Amino acid sequence: MSESVQLTRALVRPIASPAPSGLLADGRIDRLLNTTGAWALGILWLAPLLYAVWTAFHPSAYSTRFDLFAPLTLENFRAAWAAAPFPRYFLNTSILVATILAGQLVLGTLAAYAFARFSFPGRDIAFALVLIQLMIMPDVLVVENYRSIHALGLVDTIPAMALPYMASAFGIFLLRQTFKTIPRELEEAARIEGCGTLGILWRVYVPLAKPTYLAYALVSVSHHWNNFLWPLIVTNTVETRPLTVGLAVFAGTDQGIDWAIITAATLLASGPLLIAFLLFQRQFVQSFLRAGIR
């Protein structure tokens, strides 16, 4: 295929640059239509978020009324912050996300190294068994996992929320792919210098896989920051509940609370990730890309 590409490239370049005038006029309408379509969709996609921002930053009298001169306020955020234990929820979510990520990185690195660079009986079957998790995720096994967590006496703890996700097939797969691209010569050089198995992993493989680690970390954190069903099932107190569950409880039980405050709470809960995303947009998109290409 690359030959034909080269050939086409050689053939096309000199002729293609001056477009015939008829085509140009055609292209202009085309471009206008495309730009309009793209922006119509873009506005549709942004509208819910903009609407939420509007509601959260204005007194509730303006929740559904658009007035350019409506007074801005932070009162809704203060009210939401005071109405539910959000600081505690933030702490719980942070601990949860960090625990899961730490577990995933350590376990994933070890397993990926085994799959990428060791040959042992049963390796390929083991790898196939790992990949099953890509299809059948812990998310759908909540009934049995609750049974196990209950039997372990871990209900309503942070480890209970983290354990099913700590061994991630996705992470193992991603790191294995990366490790496989690292030249074996580097490993042998380190071995000659006296490094053991873990030393080689730590000194050679881990440093060279940094971009993959970063990409995986971003994807993992944003996934687990937002996770809901399993934490809902295994937690039942303020001391363990993560933000998503806290938000659902807050919005669900207090019917008297008005929309402005609920929306403010919603933005609070999504805030850290949203701000991180806006600041590091390129890295986010690159990470999701890197993590998604197989």
Place this chain on the structure above:
Amino acid sequence: MTAHPLGNGGRLAAIHGWLLLLPAAVLLAAFTHYPAVATFWHSLFTTPRGNRPARFIGADHYRDMLADPIFWTALQNNLVFAAGTILPSIALAMAMALWVNARIAGRGLLRLAYFTPTVLPMIAVANIWLFFYTPDYGLFDQVRGLFGLPAVNWLGSGDTALGAVIVVTVWKEAGFFMIFYLAALQQIPPELGEAAQLEGASRWQRFWRVTFPLLMPTTLFVLINATINAFRLVDHLFVMTRGGPDNATSLLLYYIYEVGFKFWDQGYAAALTMVLLSLLATVALLKFFWLERKVHYQ
């Protein structure tokens, strides 16, 4: 690949390999493989309650399931939900990627707009959209009001609730899938399109004859993900509808949650989970034995 005398081939290496694998293997076995098998085993027993231990009842749960109208509703809803989310989100994702990949005014901002829903928690998204759908006050009814149309209880009426939930899911997912198309588009050499243009192909023809076939592997990847999500995403139901009205928006996993954790009938919930597992297994088998072969023609 030759085995290094001290390195990765010998008996010592095999032991090292297994030791490295062990921690992940233990957790994977405990929280993915064991529960998948245990689901089947426990679906054959009654739910233990108080001092009454679980009792073997064979296929009774499955017989009950066949006679359970809510199960059938949830399954049917889930198939509608899958059909309503998979194709639209893939088509939109492809359109978004084509737009953002082309030279278009405000490209960076557009990409931001499309991708932002991906980083929001589904629970937060549901809260925002719940407000949208509120009769009279919500944005939808306000816009309808401008045209003199009456208020609609979008989430409260059996006719519109599932559709309303589908719209939210598509909004949340499309930008995520766009990323994969964007990556694929950037790897297509522009010369291919130019060559087709020289041969007099219109934009439309160029898309269907050149771009679309080259995007096929990505489409497959996205299709699999969208399908799994269609059976996994239920977070928004907790906020928006609680499966109602009258189970009109209940999906399989949501029904499993209700049976298992509200009615605490874990035996029956296990039987329901088996249905979900077999659906996902079917997707996996289709992927490996059928689709995988069809895309490798390029």
